[in-house]
Amino acid sequence: MSSxxxxxxxxxxxxxxxxxxxxxxxxxxxxxxxxxxxGGEFETRYTLVNFPSLYSPRTAHPCVYDVAxxxxxxxxxxxxxxxxxxxxxxxxxxxxLFGPNLxxxxxxxxxxxxxNPLTFAYKxxxxxxxxxxALYSDRAQSSFALVxxxxxxxxxxGENMRWQSGYLLDAGKIRKLAAVQVNPTSQxxxxxxxxxxxxxxxxxxxxxxxxxxxxxxxxxxxxLPEMGLTQGMFSVAARGLPTNNAKPILFTYxxxxxxxxxxx
Amino acid sequence: xxxxxxxxxxxxxGLSLTALLRNTARSDREGEVAAGESDMRVGLxxxxxxxxxxxxxxxxxxxxxxxxxxxxxxxxxxxDATREFLLLAHCRRGQADGYFAQxxxxxxxxxxxxxxxxxxxxxxxxxxxxxKANSILLMAPKVWISDDVDTFIALANLxxxxxxxxxxxxxxxxxxxxxxxxxxxxxxxxxxxxxxxxDVKEALGGRLELSDALNMLTVVARGETxxxxxxxxxxxxxxxxxxxxxxxxxxxxxxxxxxxxxxEAFLFADAASGSRS
Numbered sequence: 001m002s003s004x005x006x007x008x009x010x011x012x013x014x015x016x017x018x019x020x021x022x023x024x025x026x027x028x029x030x031x032x033x034x035x036x037x038x039g040g041e042f043e044t045r046y047t048l049v050n051f052p053s054l055y056s057p058r059t060a061h062p063c064v065y066d067v068a069x070x071x072x073x074x075x076x077x078x079x080x081x082x083x084x085x086x087x088x089x090x091x092x093x094x095x096x097l098f099g100p101n102l103x104x105x106x107x108x109x110x111x112x113x114x115x116n117p118l119t120f121a122y123k124x125x126x127x128x129x130x131x132x133x134a135l136y137s138d139r140a141q142s143s144f145a146l147v148x149x150x151x152x153x154x155x156x157x158g159e160n161m162r163w164q165s166g167y168l169l170d171a172g173k174i175r176k177l178a179a180v181q182v183n184p185t186s187q188x189x190x191x192x193x194x195x196x197x198x199x200x201x202x203x204x205x206x207x208x209x210x211x212x213x214x215x216x217x218x219x220x221x222x223x224l225p226e227m228g229l230t231q232g233m234f235s236v237a238a239r240g241l242p243t244n245n246a247k248p249i250l251f252t253y254x255x256x257x258x259x260x261x262x263x264x
Numbered sequence: 265x266x267x268x269x270x271x272x273x274x275x276x277x278g279l280s281l282t283a284l285l286r287n288t289a290r291s292d293r294e295g296e297v298a299a300g301e302s303d304m305r306v307g308l309x310x311x312x313x314x315x316x317x318x319x320x321x322x323x324x325x326x327x328x329x330x331x332x333x334x335x336x337x338x339x340x341x342x343x344d345a346t347r348e349f350l351l352l353a354h355c356r357r358g359q360a361d362g363y364f365a366q367x368x369x370x371x372x373x374x375x376x377x378x379x380x381x382x383x384x385x386x387x388x389x390x391x392x393x394x395x396k397a398n399s400i401l402l403m404a405p406k407v408w409i410s411d412d413v414d415t416f417i418a419l420a421n422l423x424x425x426x427x428x429x430x431x432x433x434x435x436x437x438x439x440x441x442x443x444x445x446x447x448x449x450x451x452x453x454x455x456x457x458x459x460x461x462x463d464v465k466e467a468l469g470g471r472l473e474l475s476d477a478l479n480m481l482t483v484v485a486r487g488e489t490x491x492x493x494x495x496x497x498x499x500x501x502x503x504x505x506x507x508x509x510x511x512x513x514x515x516x517x518x519x520x521x522x523x524x525x526x527x528e529a530f531l532f533a534d535a536a537s538g539s540r541s
Contacts, residue, residue: 007484044479045408047480048405049403049405051403053444054401054403054529055401055514055518057530058531069417085443087440088440088443089444089482091478091480119418124520124521125521126518126520127519127520128517130517131512132405133405135408137505140503141413144498144507145502145507146406147497148497148509148510148512166288166368166369166384167369168286173378173380198329228397233331240337255376256377256379258503258505260379260380260506260507261507262384263384
């Protein structure tokens, strides 16, 4: 019986592939893409774009992004679906989209889909992953940080990883360092972030161990003069990351209080 | 093992460049360096407008976990803030010719106030034989302009080089509103082996009414290039705020038929004009 079934599957497989090729189908979308959210004294903007229409302009359709905002403790506090015209984009300011009383820290997720669930247009794109950037600023726009997302919800776990950023920070030029970590998984993750001098990788400075709840986040701050770190190059390193590419976003603060930011 | 890091000045935005070429072992490949051949040798070439202006075959030898600085202090052409330069660092570990991934760091400073912005990004493989020009599609949903804010896009357009002045390559650059409407388009002949910095506000030439609120646009560029490193700079002229990010190639957000995408994406101009006629 099993051999009959196996033979039947072999016979039907080309037919199945042919149907899949010729029939319309849903846009195949990867898991939601995640990025840190900063509220309170910060303004955060995300830039969703209808990129499938730019890739397939003669059969361009609107797209929809399903977006959500999670608080630092992992609670989903707001969500929405946003339609974007062909060739269009959308600047999402959570403070405008979701209204007041948002958390000061959290995580934003976005997942693209087509407005028309059955379409031929984008089958050649294969598996698509949502595409957006985040712009962080203070309210007076005296500082900017423009950062692309790095990981997806439930990407491969990285809790056993040891990681050191290739980024060399000059302690003589910055006063304070902040790192924002998100945990886009369904499990709590233990992670330790610390600083490493370029000339002494063995010594871990300012170790910040902690457990990040599922879909949660945390923000860590190092006051460099307080730590005696006032000159020389140093890097950020981690013992354990929530996913294998969930590296922290870094914000470096200058003496005048302004900051810039980057993926680590 | 080898790779090439393509980077660019952005003097047009009033920014001075310092790059730190790194020789690190990534956490997933620590054995690579531990196995020996840990030094990274660097050759540096600097182009302006398709002409090789500076070449140093042994610019630096970087030990494991070390770095070499490329700045006006170590690379004389960078002292000229009136022109744009494309810099090409050829990085080699050991004798094999395969590619190794290595991130390097660029920092752009906005003046004498200590403000700067930095970025890490990867070196690229070195193509074998004569470099072939491929179509490229850039999507930059990260352009903002306002009364005080401007965005600069630096295209470091690398091609083959055999002496003299390099040829050009056709590029079409479109500025799209969030509605999808095309605000403006540029047809440019960009010289290879050169860095081209697009000042978005200047390019738009007053086609958008500005205010003190940030107006987000998407810039879509289609062109032919051997290889291209594209950086986007955001600057507030009044507050001196500064930000920087690189672009992501299409393989970050699709995994299907890239050849078809490259071909169809170039139909955008026809499709966009047809849909609005």
